[in-house]
Amino acid sequence: MSDATKHLLENLNALAAGLFLLTGFGIVATRQARGCLNLFIAQSLLLAASAALLGLRYNSAHLYGVALVNLVSKPIIVPWLLRRTSPAGIYTRREIDQVLNIPTALLIAMALAVGSYFVGIPLAKAVGPDVRGPNVPIGIAVLLLGAFTLTVRREALPLLIGLLAMENGAFLAGIAIARDLGMLVELAIATDGLIIVFIMGVLVRAVQKQVGTTAVGDLASLKEGSPEAAADEALL
Amino acid sequence: MSIIVILLLPLIATLLVCVRLGKRWASGVTVVFCLADLILVARLAWLVVAGVAPAELRDAAWSNWIAVDGLSALILLLIALIGTTAAIYSVGYIAHEKPEPKRLRLYYANYNLFIFSMLAIPVLAEPTLVWIVVELTTLCSALLVSFYNTREALEAAWKYVVLSLMGAGVALFGFLVLFAAMHAGGGGTYTWAGLLAAAPRMPPMLLQAAFLLILIGLGTKVGLVPMHTWLPDAHSQAPTPVCALLSGIETTSILYVILRLFPVMQAVPGSHAETWALVLGLISAGTAAFLLLQVHDYKRLFAFSTVEHMGIILTAIGLGASANYGAMQQILNHSVTKSFCFFAAGAALLAMGTREIAAVRGLIQRSPAAGAALIFGGLAITGAPPLAIFLSEFSILKVGLTQGRYVAMGLLATFIVIAFFGVMAHLNRMVFGAPTIAAPQHHQPETAGSFRLPFSCQLALILGAVPVLVLGVYVPKPLHDLLAMAAAALTR
Numbered sequence: 232m233s234d235a236t237k238h239l240l241e242n243l244n245a246l247a248a249g250l251f252l253l254t255g256f257g258i259v260a261t262r263q264a265r266g267c268l269n270l271f272i273a274q275s276l277l278l279a280a281s282a283a284l285l286g287l288r289y290n291s292a293h294l295y296g297v298a299l300v301n302l303v304s305k306p307i308i309v310p311w312l313l314r315r316t317s318p319a320g321i322y323t324r325r326e327i328d329q330v331l332n333i334p335t336a337l338l339i340a341m342a343l344a345v346g347s348y349f350v351g352i353p354l355a356k357a358v359g360p361d362v363r364g365p366n367v368p369i370g371i372a373v374l375l376l377g378a379f380t381l382t383v384r385r386e387a388l389p390l391l392i393g394l395l396a397m398e399n400g401a402f403l404a405g406i407a408i409a410r411d412l413g414m415l416v417e418l419a420i421a422t423d424g425l426i427i428v429f430i431m432g433v434l435v436r437a438v439q440k441q442v443g444t445t446a447v448g449d450l451a452s453l454k455e456g457s458p459e460a461a462a463d464e465a466l467l
Numbered sequence: 468m469s470i471i472v473i474l475l476l477p478l479i480a481t482l483l484v485c486v487r488l489g490k491r492w493a494s495g496v497t498v499v500f501c502l503a504d505l506i507l508v509a510r511l512a513w514l515v516v517a518g519v520a521p522a523e524l525r526d527a528a529w530s531n532w533i534a535v536d537g538l539s540a541l542i543l544l545l546i547a548l549i550g551t552t553a554a555i556y557s558v559g560y561i562a563h564e565k566p567e568p569k570r571l572r573l574y575y576a577n578y579n580l581f582i583f584s585m586l587a588i589p590v591l592a593e594p595t596l597v598w599i600v601v602e603l604t605t606l607c608s609a610l611l612v613s614f615y616n617t618r619e620a621l622e623a624a625w626k627y628v629v630l631s632l633m634g635a636g637v638a639l640f641g642f643l644v645l646f647a648a649m650h651a652g653g654g655g656t657y658t659w660a661g662l663l664a665a666a667p668r669m670p671p672m673l674l675q676a677a678f679l680l681i682l683i684g685l686g687t688k689v690g691l692v693p694m695h696t697w698l699p700d701a702h703s704q705a706p707t708p709v710c711a712l713l714s715g716i717e718t719t720s721i722l723y724v725i726l727r728l729f730p731v732m733q734a735v736p737g738s739h740a741e742t743w744a745l746v747l748g749l750i751s752a753g754t755a756a757f758l759l760l761q762v763h764d765y766k767r768l769f770a771f772s773t774v775e776h777m778g779i780i781l782t783a784i785g786l787g788a789s790a791n792y793g794a795m796q797q798i799l800n801h802s803v804t805k806s807f808c809f810f811a812a813g814a815a816l817l818a819m820g821t822r823e824i825a826a827v828r829g830l831i832q833r834s835p836a837a838g839a840a841l842i843f844g845g846l847a848i849t850g851a852p853p854l855a856i857f858l859s860e861f862s863i864l865k866v867g868l869t870q871g872r873y874v875a876m877g878l879l880a881t882f883i884v885i886a887f888f889g890v891m892a893h894l895n896r897m898v899f900g901a902p903t904i905a906a907p908q909h910h911q912p913e914t915a916g917s918f919r920l921p922f923s924c925q926l927a928l929i930l931g932a933v934p935v936l937v938l939g940v941y942v943p944k945p946l947h948d949l950l951a952m953a954a955a956a957l958t959r
Contacts (some may be wrong), residue, residue, distance in 0.1 A: 397636030
């Protein structure tokens with residue numbers, strides 16, 4: 232492989248990683264639940280693209296495997312599973328009152344992304360000289376953005392997407408630093424992601440049936456304090 | 468073969484439970500299979516203590532995937548033991564609530580899957596696979612936590628899943644960094660043993676980053692403060708036998724994964740892994756001791772006590788090699804005692820029909836068995852002599868004091884005393900005094916006056932009390948050897 236091709240592949244990978252970061256911001260800020268799911272699908276496709284490009288660059292069959300697993304499980308099986316398990320209403324939900332308003336949330340998200348750059352670069356350097364490109368800092372950034380999504384959203388679907396985005400972020404960094412992890416592990420992790428979607432879908436359906444809402448973030452009757460106050464809140 | 472069989476038995480039980488054969492089929496199958504697993508695990512632990520490696524561990528093709536040493540054997544033994552007593556307890560407890568046959572099958576199928584996922588943690592040798600089974604413990608127990616389908620149970624299950632998986636996401640990155648660290652240090656097989664061998668060559672910075680990510684990520688599931696917020700909810704809303712599993716062994720088996728990293732970290736000079744453990748442990752024990760004072764729900768009381776005990780174990784690990792035996796003894800004693808406490812709390816719940824501490828008075832008159840068990844459990848879990856936990860807490864404090872760590876040990880002793888008064892003040896008010904019949908929640912007391920516990924609950928209470936009593940005065944020689952081997956696995 233010529234140096235020019237290598238260079239091109241690295242640049243394309245950087246482009247995919249950059250777009251990956253953008254989808255992370257999108258998941259924090261998109262009000263429409265359906266939009267969140269679409270952004271997550273785009274994010275998984277970009278992860279697969281990054282794995283394929285790095286696979287070409289380093290000639291690693293294992294990375295092609297990662298790309299294939301991501302291509303099949305997340306854009307196809309996850310939406311299918313969601314349709315099967317959870318109430319149809321979760322797609323059309325819009326969050327009017329988020330915990331933080333969108334500009335503030337984006338500002339904090341930006342700070343997280345910048346912070347993860349300062350952590351990610353030395354970490355990538357410590358792994359070895361052949362870990363180039365922005366995969367590690369952007370992976371950490373999306374990991375943190377996913378965790379941040381979990382703290383600001385209340386609707387079930389965006390919360391689930393936040394969890395899966397964290398895993399995507401860990402993987403984007405992982406394909407750069409742990410290139411030959413083993414196919415069995417890879418498949419097991421993909422299956423695990425699907426079990427997460429299944430269990431959470433079942434829980435959301437039960438919540439909707441019992442409580443009549445899918446804004447699971449608003450459930451807050453369990454806490455310390457006087458039992459009367461807790462009972463009052465449960466009645467409201 | 469035996470190790471594979473140990474993992475297969477709960478899976479076979481899961482399949483059998485789904486067959487529709489009468490009312491007692493599901494519970495019977497679960498008890499029989501758990502008991503068979505306990506016998507196999509006890510035999511395995513015996514072999515490990517005797518120094519005979521089971522057949523598949525001598526074969527290189529297997530040893531890259533599964534490994535059992537003293538530490539794994541101890542955790543396996545606890546999982547199988549508590550799994551069995553909780554299964555016996557479930558028979559009468561779940562039948563008492565008269566669920567539909569479909570929900571009964573769902574309960575036992577999830578129960579067996581949950582046991583399987585926990586048994587796989589100490590057996591697997593490859594860290595990323597361990598991460599996956601840790602995720603499975605969350606996913607298999609989520610539907611057990613939400614079993615009652617009430618608003619509160621669903622909220623607890625949701626919080627449990629979201630926070631545990633959030634922690635797992637951080638831990639996944641930690642395990643990938645650990646793999647990268649090993650690769651940067653010249654490679655080797657990615658197993659606990661391989662890590663131990665490769666540790667001196669790994670870049671210290673990566674190793675430290677991986678340690679902190681895994682400590683924070685899995686610490687969420689262990690219930691370390693400040694990541695503990697989900698634990699009292701999930702550990703109090705689940706059906707009581709499941710609470711015994713969650714508090715008694717799930718937290719411990721996740722802590723086991725963190726413990727596996729300590730010998731690896733000792734290869735790095737100045738890694739401060741022990742200091743992290745000591746500080747996080749003291750914060751957890753202290754916060755939980757104060758939160759214990761203001762609970763209104765007696766199952767939450769025991770849940771906070773779990774946070775406190777995880778803190779005590781981590782503090783002991785932070786004291787270094789000489790306290791490792793005490794830490795292992797504390798793990799053993801906490802598991803047997805905490806599961807007994809939840810059995811007692813469940814008996815009180817059956818008798819009184821409410822979880823409110825303020826609504827329960829004179830329990831000992833309504834149900835002498837439940838009242839006596841609750842007081843005994845309270846004394847045992849807070850470390851009253853001559854019961855099991857007193858012995859291990861005393862040995863931890865003794866090691867700390869001989870090392871001259873007066874401030875840390877003073878704090879730890881204070882927290883233990885605060886927790887003692889917190890727990891006993893609440894339980895004392897519940898057990899003695901004039902009896903009241905409280906407004907029922909979802910357990911309807913059939914008649915006023917005295918209440919008779921289901922036979923299987925009585926049996927589980929008796930079986931659970933035996934180790935709490937015996938281990939306080941006498942540790943059998945094979946068990947002592949196992950604890951010593953487990954402690955030795957924590958140092959290089």
